[in-house]
Amino acid sequence: MAKVFIYPATSLILSDLVARFGHQPLGSAISIREHIQTPGFDSPPIQMTPDDPQKGLKWAAVEVPSGIRGRMSLYGPLVEEAEAAIIIDEPDLAFGCMGCARTNELLAFMLREKEIPRLELRYPASKEEGVTFVAAIKEFLKNLEVQQ
Amino acid sequence: MKPYVPQYVGTITKYVFVDSPDTTPQDIATAAYEIAQGVMIKETCFGCQITGSPEDVERIIAHLRKLDPYRIYVKDRGFPPGDARRCRADLGGARPGYLGHEYEMGLVRYIAYGLQETDRMTPEELKAAAGQEMSMPKALDIDILESLMKEE
Numbered sequence: 535m536a537k538v539f540i541y542p543a544t545s546l547i548l549s550d551l552v553a554r555f556g557h558q559p560l561g562s563a564i565s566i567r568e569h570i571q572t573p574g575f576d577s578p579p580i581q582m583t584p585d586d587p588q589k590g591l592k593w594a595a596v597e598v599p600s601g602i603r604g605r606m607s608l609y610g611p612l613v614e615e616a617e618a619a620i621i622i623d624e625p626d627l628a629f630g631c632m633g634c635a636r637t638n639e640l641l642a643f644m645l646r647e648k649e650i651p652r653l654e655l656r657y658p659a660s661k662e663e664g665v666t667f668v669a670a671i672k673e674f675l676k677n678l679e680v681q682q
Numbered sequence: 683m684k685p686y687v688p689q690y691v692g693t694i695t696k697y698v699f700v701d702s703p704d705t706t707p708q709d710i711a712t713a714a715y716e717i718a719q720g721v722m723i724k725e726t727c728f729g730c731q732i733t734g735s736p737e738d739v740e741r742i743i744a745h746l747r748k749l750d751p752y753r754i755y756v757k758d759r760g761f762p763p764g765d766a767r768r769c770r771a772d773l774g775g776a777r778p779g780y781l782g783h784e785y786e787m788g789l790v791r792y793i794a795y796g797l798q799e800t801d802r803m804t805p806e807e808l809k810a811a812a813g814q815e816m817s818m819p820k821a822l823d824i825d826i827l828e829s830l831m832k833e834e
Contacts, residue, residue: 546755546782546783546790547755547786547790547793549757551793559758562760563757563760567759569760571690571692572688573686575683576686633778655816656818658792659792660792664791664794665796665799665811666796666812669803669812673808674812
């Protein structure tokens with residue numbers, strides 16, 4: 535079982551397909567869960583703490599806005615852990631944790647720089663493209679098993 | 683700042699989505715309750731949320747997937763149900779994640795068709811299907827853009 539980073543990291547479709555074909559999807563929920571299940575100090579009204587932008591310094595420079603560094607404190611460890619990646623090119627979906635264009639660019643750049651098997655697709659727009667989309671992911675994940 | 687004491691430590695939460703003419707979210711929730719054994723199930727408009735130990739949640743999801751294998755989709759959730767930082771009972775309005783789910787749920791009919799078709803394929807056919815080009819949407823023609831700008 536390989537750890538596969540999914541981009542967009544909040545994608546239902548990618549998360550389901552990766553798990554369905556026997557691998558572990560790495561998405562936002564994994565980091566968020568770890569974050570909110572760790573005791574510490576609360577920083578109302580939401581769950582980010584002043585420590586998070588500092589942790590993000592590992593992946594983004596100090597002059598980069600704190601929003602990007604805060605997000606990278608969630609995604610950075612996942613990218614480091616990833617053994618493969620599936621990337622949707624230019625997804626319309628960019629909400630919540632995925633709502634920062636600069637973080638998304640940095641994330642896609644890090645995944646492309648990292649020497650791991652990578653599949654790049656776009657969302658299907660028809661039934662026929664749905665077959666191609668699923669077949670490409672199935673084939674990619676099957677080849678990961680062979681490599682392991 | 684105040685000390686933060688987390689709830690439901692050691693549990694995982696998963697969303698179960700259904701988009702099917704044969705299976706309703708109520709069917710999903712009922713089937714999950716039948717084998718819940720103390721696991722927290724929350725029925726929703728799109729399916730349900732399951733919170734419990736990883737083994738229990740996987741057991742229930744494996745059972746639910748059998749109900750409609752191509753049209754049930756599962757995803758991790760970071761927050762447990764009812765968490766005051768995300769629950770719309772506290773915040774009001776749809777929470778941000780629903781907009782993403784709404785967008786992707788519009789596409790799952792293609793995925794369901796793809797799953798069905800690829801299940802019937804031989805390894806050679808699968809390889810051929812995976813190699814198909816997915817055409818990129820055409821960019822707006824520069825002349826059309828120019829004329830639009832002039833119209834403005």
